[in-house]
Amino acid sequence: MSRSGGPVEKRLKKAKGRTASSTRWLTRQLNDPYVKAARDAGWRSRAAFKLIELDEKFGLIRGANRVVDLGIAPGGWSQVVRKLNPRAAVVGIDLLETDPIDGVTIFQMDFMADEAPAALMGALDGAPDLVISDMAANTVGHKQTDHLRTMGLVETAADFAIQNLAPGGAFVAKVLAGGTDTDLLGLLKRHFTTVKHAKPPASRKDSSEWYVIAQGFKGQAERGEDAA
């Protein structure tokens, strides 16, 4: 405890070769209760709590027996899906390597590659009822560029969901606040009965990330002009 009675913030001693930004990152990790809770619970990422919180609010996972996890590494979200619904068949994709998870087929591949959708769908024995995307482009520090690159991933993920989801299915994706979200929202509203935004408590306040949650996929028959 500090003299004021609050928890003591852990500080890092200066280490040779460590940059100021990595010291800031490490200090934040050391003082982040979600990082400790994730470690204690065996989740591979603190992001696992974001999906748990979104699931508590929107009821996404228990009814989903086929799930696609876009940007799966290190695997926290897929762990959560399998824990809450052990019957779910899950397929995930990431540029990075992901350690195996029971019941999950994992591709180390660029989701933007032409062959990615067929690879994902080939691993499932039917249409998914949940597509989740936590993908974020590597940031370059230029706000608008970072935003556009991540939105490109989200739009491709939304197209994939619209092409492949089972009727009644749901799509959840990380989006960044600002700029181009209106087109994406319009697209989702045409194809899903409800579209909401949420910032789960585990999402850092200083991060511009939000999540879009689209539920009640209307199915292929109502795809209209986007089917062309």
Ligand SMILES: C[S@@+](CC[C@H](N)C(=O)[O-])C[C@H]1O[C@@H](n2cnc3c(N)ncnc32)[C@H](O)[C@@H]1O
């Ligand atoms: C925030 S992490 C996902 C964390 C994950 N939800 C978890 O709980 O463990 C975002 C991931 O998106 C992946 N990613 C970014 N662009 C991608 C792309 N084009 N194809 C596949 N994965 C991508 C990154 O490699 C990164 O591992």
